Amino acid sequence: MPLLPPLPKDHTPELSDDFALFEDILGFVPNSLLTMQRKPEIVKGFGALTQAVMAQDSEVDLGFKRLLAHFSSRAAGCQYCEAHSLIAAKIHGISDEKVAAVWDYRTSPLYSEAERIALDFALAAGSVPNGVDDDIMESMRQHWTANQIVEILAAVSLYGFLNRWNDSMATQLEAAPKALGETVLAKGGWTGGKHISKQ
Numbered sequence: 001m002p003l004l005p006p007l008p009k010d011h012t013p014e015l016s017d018d019f020a021l022f023e024d025i026l027g028f029v030p031n032s033l034l035t036m037q038r039k040p041e042i043v044k045g046f047g048a049l050t051q052a053v054m055a056q057d058s059e060v061d062l063g064f065k066r067l068l069a070h071f072s073s074r075a076a077g078c079q080y081c082e083a084h085s086l087i088a089a090k091i092h093g094i095s096d097e098k099v100a101a102v103w104d105y106r107t108s109p110l111y112s113e114a115e116r117i118a119l120d121f122a123l124a125a126g127s128v129p130n131g132v133d134d135d136i137m138e139s140m141r142q143h144w145t146a147n148q149i150v151e152i153l154a155a156v157s158l159y160g161f162l163n164r165w166n167d168s169m170a171t172q173l174e175a176a177p178k179a180l181g182e183t184v185l186a187k188g189g190w191t192g193g194k195h196i197s198k199q
Contacts, residue, residue, distance in 0.1 A: 002169055002170050003168065003169045005035070006034030006035045006171075008034070011152075012043075014040060015043055015044070018033075018044055019033065021050065023049065023168070023197070025050075025054070026088055027091060027176065028147055028174055028176065029176065030122050032165055032171045035171065041046055049158060052154075052156045053062075053151070053155055057129070058151055062093070062094035064089075064115065065151070066155075067086075067102070068156055069122075070085035070086050072126030073085055073123045074123065074126070075123045076126045076128070076159075077122070077167065078159075078162070078164075079190055079192055079193045079195055080167070081162050081163050082181070082185060082193040083098055083173060083190075084162075086180055087177045090180075098111070102184065106117055110182070117139045120139075121136055121156075124136055124154075125156045126156055131143060141178040167194075173193060173196055178192060
């Protein structure tokens, strides 16, 4: 049961452009933003940050940024964001095969060495306490430029906000991410947790 129920999408007309941004990213307006709209400036600020982190001229692939978000959400334990980030990864060009192999990223030939290191970094950066150390950073510098590392950490940090928001609010999963969680993530132990109403 969510801490606060989401409000209807048309509740705050001034947010229509902000909501359209997230419809492009996910195919729907997430319940997190429908709850957050009680304070419209937070939605607007979060939208501006999302546009900066997920900019079209990014040096890191936009689909891969969503995989980074998935791994940092996995580290944080937010099952809502784990499912959402994989939906967004698929929308932004990550193949069904690569998404299906997400639990096997360390051994799957679908993932490059640079991607494996960045995903390990996302797990470490999303953990509490933070697990980023000198060895991880040295590996990152061997495969990614300084600008790319900033973009990678920005994707992790963007989802850090969402992880805390959605887990604290017990935000309910929408149909599409719930279905993806049940078909792809469940084999790794994902259940949806508090984000799926028990009826």
